[in-house]
Amino acid sequence: MRTAYAIIALLLAVMHAHATEIPQAQRRSGYSFMSPDSKAMQDDDTSNPGMLWVLDGEAIWNKPVGTANKACADCHGDATASMRGVAARYPAFDEALGRPVDLEQRINLCRTERQQAPALDYESHDLLALTAFIAHQSRGMPIAPVGDPQLAPFLAKGRELFMQRQGQLNLACANCHDDDWDKHLAGSAITQGQPTGYPMYRLEWQTLGSLSRRLRGCITGIRAQAFSYGSPELVELELYLMSRAAGMPVETPAVRP
């Protein structure tokens, strides 16, 4: 009996150790941590620099490329209808590859397979512009992961990586973004790491950047070896972050300090 109590006590302790995930009602977009000036910058489409990329993305959407000489619009038509809600449910499972792909990878798959054009480099202007244009079509819609059972093992890996301590500082994502999001790191708010506005215009970057870039920056910050662009680990982390933010509205293109 005593052993049974000990096991129950241990189980409770373990459960408590994992009970640090942010309750639904307390989830907050990075937007809510910003100064009124930065909020105003995001709210007005004529002062939000991310809109420059959205406009460029629209031009790229309609421009034929590759040996197939096809534009995105030739298959997908009007993006305001066909791309509405798409970014809210990515990363999504790709049957051919047998693993999840994020929006950037989907665009490049479409380019190489359908348009027969060279893939765009990660963080290149054109890829960011197309991604921003497509994600912008979901602005205001709730993030809605599809709950595809094929994604479950990848989602679990992403969650595990989020909870995994790593790097010279021996920190997991969760140590800051689940446990200490209401605190500050030097003068900056830590935030919850909710991926609601990617690609986003980061004032520190002076340009638009992807969620992968943000994750790599954070991983470098804890002095761990950053995963390469397009690596399965980054996509799995993105997948977990999107499931963690399910129901929060898409803000693309967001502005962040």
Add this chain to the structure above:
Amino acid sequence: MASALINVPKRAKRGDVVEIRVLTSHIMEPGYRRTAAGDVIPRNIITSFTCRYNGSEIFRADLFPAISANPYLSFFTTATESGTFDFEWIGDNGFSQTASAPITVE
């Protein structure tokens, strides 16, 4: 790259003070940074911005290396007559960009 984002009220009453906001796409490389190899990245900034209201200059700004990428400017003028605001940005390496926006004054 999309050229510029312009915010000018479409309509105004005669004598109203209106706010004009312009954002243009530019890297604004200050000329003080170096590459990993130690070479200076040459300066590439916008040096001057002007706004004309029906042909006459109402606002001019000089820009310098400390100004951020994609510079955003906001200024005010009095709506006197219907017409056009013409904007011009001039910079290093022969950079030149123009945009315009109409206003109806009642």
